[in-house]
Amino acid sequence: MSSDPWGRVDEQGNVFVKTADGERSVGSWQAGSPDEALAYFRRKYEGLVVEVELLERRVRTTDLAPKDAATAIEHLRANIVDAHAVGDLDALVKRLDALGGVVESRREERKVARAKAQEEAHGAKERIVTEAEQLAQSTDWRQAGERLRALVDSWKAVPRLDRKTDDELWHRFSQARSVFAKRRKSHFAELDQQREGVRRTKERLVAEAEALSTSTDWNDTSARYRDLMRDWKAAGRAQRDVEESLWQRFRAAQDVFFAARGEVYAERDSEQRDNQNLKEQLLVEAEALLPVEDVKTARAGLRSVNERWEEIGHVPRDARPKMEARLHAVERAIRDAEEELWRRTNPEARARAQATVDQLQASIDKLKAQGDKARAAGNDRKAREADEAVAAREEWLAEARKALEEFSG
Structure with a gap:
């Protein structure tokens, strides 16, 4: 017969666990020694310990609902009471009892939190209604309208109150929105009358813009077009369909003038185009440094390219981003090669590998x-366990050797 502080095995191979209520049978063992039997049932107990620890962690560190937590505790308690395991089962039950106290405390906390949430919801809806009533008198039609729509979403996001209170607050909220909508409708009716005057003003601006479209006085006409644009913006907006038509004519007149000016200016860009050709040659030279075979040689070559690049001067504006991106790509590749070289020659990293x-x-x-x-x-x-552990570690060793080989690459 074999035993430990929490169980024993009799001569017939029956296994017993010791509890505060006395001994009870948890099974029998005929396949090996009594020590092996106790070890088997101790592992069953250790599994229960893990379950208790996991449940404690869930209850104490997550937002598990008290009802779900209580159910889980009772289910695990039943498993422990009837467990076919050898160990201090009474201690596990006591831990579950303590955990039940935590759950009950959390249930009370949630009750208080719900009451507080209702109080906060009432305050939030009061603030929404108060702000809506203030916005009802606003003349900032766009911003106030957007804010009122946002307040509707805010209202929906707040939990409901008791029906009477919720209905009273909603009535005030709806009334404020209705007042604002009526005032805005009246305002835009007056605005339609003003837009007719805007239309006449913009027609005069379009006529002048069209007359200037054939001018060759590049500087003064450009300045006048800026003035016309300023006057256009200051005039306000006409009716939507008229506004779009006038704007298309206004822009078309400007486009004619600026396209002609662009052709003249293009003739002055020959020097920048020459610069572009020279820099294109430098880019070819820089890109020939890739892929990087010798970091120092590549860095020196790029430094030479950069020095000549700065001496050449400007290129056409539309070509600049793409050319600079190509040069930066070479710079990044060389920098990456420098970092890779450092990593492969780092003695501390190799020693760790x-x-x-x-x-x-x-x-x-x-x-x-x-x-x-x-x-x-x-x-x-x-x-067999040792062989399995060897197989797993040999896979790890293969990976570790690959990592080590990179330092001699």
């Missing part, structure tokens, strides 16, 4: 010795 390989090899050697010893003793289970 070698240490990992050595540690895994030592672990494999030790496990192989343990497996051989277990096989010699006829313990197939321990031998």
Whole structure:
């Protein structure tokens, strides 16, 4: 017969656990020694310990609902009481009792929180209604209208109150929105009358813009077009369909003038185009440095390109972003090569990689010795476990050796 503080195995192989209520049978064991039987049922107990610890963690560190927590506690308690395991089952029950106190405390906290949430919801809706009543008298039609629509979404996001209070607040809210809508409608009716005057003003601006479209006085006409644009913006907006038509004519007149000016200016850009050709040649030279084979040589070559690049001068504006992007791409590639070289030659990183390989090899050697010893003793289970551990570590070792080989690449 074999025993430990929480259980025993009798001569017939029956296994018992000791509790505050006395001993009870948890099973029988005929496949091995009593010590192996107790070890098997202790592992069952250890599994229950893990379940208790996991439930404690869930209850204490997550937002698990009290009802769900209480159900989980009772379910686990039943499993422990009837468990076919050897260990201090009474201690696990006491831990569940303590956890039940935590759940009850959280239930009370939630009750208080719900009451507080209702109070906060009432305050939030009062603030929404008060702001809506203030906005009802606003003349900032766009911003106030958008804010009132946002307040509707805010209202929907706030939990409902009791029906009477909620209905009273909603009535005030709706009344404020109705007042604003009526005032805005009246305002835009007056605005339509003003837009007719805007239409006549913009027609005069369009006529002048069209008359200037054939001018060759580039500087003064450009300045006048800026003035016309300023007057256009200051005039306000006409009716939507008229506004779009006038705007298209206004822009078309400007486009004619500025296209003609652009053709003249293009003739003055020959120097920048020459600069572009020279820089294109430098880009070809810079891109020939890739892929990087020698970091120092590549860096020196790029430095030479950069010095000549700065001496050349400006290129046409539309070509500048693409050309600079190509040069920056070469710079990034060389910088990446420098960083890769540093990483591969870093003695601390290589030492860490070698240490990992050595540690895994030592672990494999030790496990192989343990497996051989277990096989010699006829313990197939321990031998098999050792072989499985060796196989896993050999996979890790292969990966670690690959990492180490990178430092000699």
